[in-house]
Amino acid sequence: MKRLEKRANLDYVLLIVLVMLIGAGLVLLYSTSAYNGQNKFQDAYYYVKKQGAATVLGVIGMLIIAKIDYHKWIPFANLGYLVSIILSVLVMLVGEEYNGSKRWLSLGPLSFQPSEFSKVAIILFLACLISGQKKCVDNWHSMLRLMLPVLPVTALVGASNLSTAIIILGIAVVLIFVASPKYIQFIWMGILGIGFMAIFLALESYRLERLAIWRNPEQYEKGYQTLQGLYAIGSGGLFGRGIGQSVQKLGFLPEAQNDMIFSIICEELGLFGAGMIIILFLILIWRFFIIAINAKDLLGALIVTGAMAHMMIQVILNIAVVTNSIPNTGITLPFISYGGTSVLFLLLEMGLVLSVSNLVR
Numbered sequence: 001m002k003r004l005e006k007r008a009n010l011d012y013v014l015l016i017v018l019v020m021l022i023g024a025g026l027v028l029l030y031s032t033s034a035y036n037g038q039n040k041f042q043d044a045y046y047y048v049k050k051q052g053a054a055t056v057l058g059v060i061g062m063l064i065i066a067k068i069d070y071h072k073w074i075p076f077a078n079l080g081y082l083v084s085i086i087l088s089v090l091v092m093l094v095g096e097e098y099n100g101s102k103r104w105l106s107l108g109p110l111s112f113q114p115s116e117f118s119k120v121a122i123i124l125f126l127a128c129l130i131s132g133q134k135k136c137v138d139n140w141h142s143m144l145r146l147m148l149p150v151l152p153v154t155a156l157v158g159a160s161n162l163s164t165a166i167i168i169l170g171i172a173v174v175l176i177f178v179a180s181p182k183y184i185q186f187i188w189m190g191i192l193g194i195g196f197m198a199i200f201l202a203l204e205s206y207r208l209e210r211l212a213i214w215r216n217p218e219q220y221e222k223g224y225q226t227l228q229g230l231y232a233i234g235s236g237g238l239f240g241r242g243i244g245q246s247v248q249k250l251g252f253l254p255e256a257q258n259d260m261i262f263s264i265i266c267e268e269l270g271l272f273g274a275g276m277i278i279i280l281f282l283i284l285i286w287r288f289f290i291i292a293i294n295a296k297d298l299l300g301a302l303i304v305t306g307a308m309a310h311m312m313i314q315v316i317l318n319i320a321v322v323t324n325s326i327p328n329t330g331i332t333l334p335f336i337s338y339g340g341t342s343v344l345f346l347l348l349e350m351g352l353v354l355s356v357s358n359l360v361r
Helices: 002-009 012-041 046-066 070-094 114-131 140-147 150-158 162-179 184-203 205-215 221-236 261-293 298-322 340-358
Strands: 096-098 101-107 110-112
Touching (some): 012 261, 012 340, 046 340, 070 101, 070 114, 070 298, 110 114, 114 140, 114 150, 114 162, 114 298, 114 340, 140 162, 140 184, 150 162, 162 184, 205 221, 261 298, 261 340, 298 340
Antiparallel strands (some): 096 101, 101 110
16 A cells, blocks of 8 residues: 555656657657768667667666665765765776767776766765754855865866866755755855856866857857857757758767757757757756655755756756857757766656655655
């Protein structure tokens, strides 16, 4: 009877939206990547097969985690945090470089991005840390005590992947913000964060160059990808050219299946199709909110809030980059952009959210 009760509480709306996003993602990935796959690997299905394999593993992991009481992960929170630091150090020492960025670790024929694991690890670690506080998070001392463990991970990840470091830092700020009854200190935290980012950008000339490219992409060779993405968005119109009919993916837009896939969605499906994808993400975020406010305890609410912050930040930043609203930072669109590690850990994260939805008040 208890098992039936848990199943009744499973958020099926969230599951349906996830299935729709995963399905749409695989179709759109095939449409976007078939040309590159055929040219580079003589297999039009190359990218979608790898993404499909990671998706199957992720779905299996998600369903298993969804059935486990999320409180059972508390003893592993500190271990996950330590592993994320170790993996980030290993990336710096023996990581593989691709397109000028060292972000991958290889295990034989397999490779993965440890930064994706770090996102999930930080969510669980901070949720356990905050929920275990005996005192309320209402002063600078308690806030700094919570932020300090996040900074080493952020710095190590940011050394090779600034965009993921921003997401991790954003998740941490949102979780602490939700747990704090006072808001004035977050203004000062924002000012300090802007100062930190300014120093971080100034340390490497290529980061400052990205700002210049963002302002005037037509004046720089590296602005080519941004311009081609904007051409794709502009040529899609209201209803697009039709699925599979993109011109920009035919070698004009580099690595179209990765960070810039939203521009191909706009070209093939138009404003209407792109809007439908955004609506699916909005429904997903809405379900996170509903689960969080009905969670059995603070730990559950914080886990879901962390996942919600992760999804919101990543979707907003990806679309902002594609539309050149912010400088190019190399952020994937969840469940849609090519990236086996990304989709695998996102689905495991969704398993945690579903686990919380199983135990509501």
